[in-house]
Amino acid sequence: METVVIVVHLMIVLALVGVVLLQRSEGGGLGIGGGSGFMTARGAANALTRATAILAVAFFATSLTLSIIARYGERPIDILDRVPATGQDGGAGVLDQLGGSDTAPAAPSTGNGAPTPPTGNDAATPPAAPAAPQVPNQ
Numbered sequence: 620m621e622t623v624v625i626v627v628h629l630m631i632v633l634a635l636v637g638v639v640l641l642q643r644s645e646g647g648g649l650g651i652g653g654g655s656g657f658m659t660a661r662g663a664a665n666a667l668t669r670a671t672a673i674l675a676v677a678f679f680a681t682s683l684t685l686s687i688i689a690r691y692g693e694r695p696i697d698i699l700d701r702v703p704a705t706g707q708d709g710g711a712g713v714l715d716q717l718g719g720s721d722t723a724p725a726a727p728s729t730g731n732g733a734p735t736p737p738t739g740n741d742a743a744t745p746p747a748a749p750a751a752p753q754v755p756n757q
Contacts (some may be wrong), residue, residue: 624685628678
């Protein structure tokens with residue numbers, strides 16, 4: 620239904636543009652120049668004015684119809700409606716459903732709070748346990 624109204628609406632728009640361009644303006648119309656032709660200037664003006672009015676009414680009618688169809692028609696499904704909503708009860712959220720590892724690997728520490736620079740074979744060796752904090756004696 621919506622597609623049919625859109626096609627009719629587009630045909631009306633094209634016809635309306637054509638009829639408006641054919642009308643006589645102060646500099647002369649595109650297709651109505653001079654006194655020759657099958658219609659007199661007065662008759663062409665009356666016919667084109669009526670055609671413009673009819674097409675304008677049809678344009679407004681199809682525009683209103685399309686807006687009513689858009690308002691009361693089927694709505695597209697929102698992607699966020701498919702994801703189960705989670706509250707503060709600790710359920711899995713959207714980011715938890717993306718997959719990947721649960722925790723990020725911890726960087727080994729040098730003791731002063733800065734991570735150690737990586738070496739060539741860090742991937743082959745397991746991470747070492749953190750060293751006990753050193754307390755100076757007095």
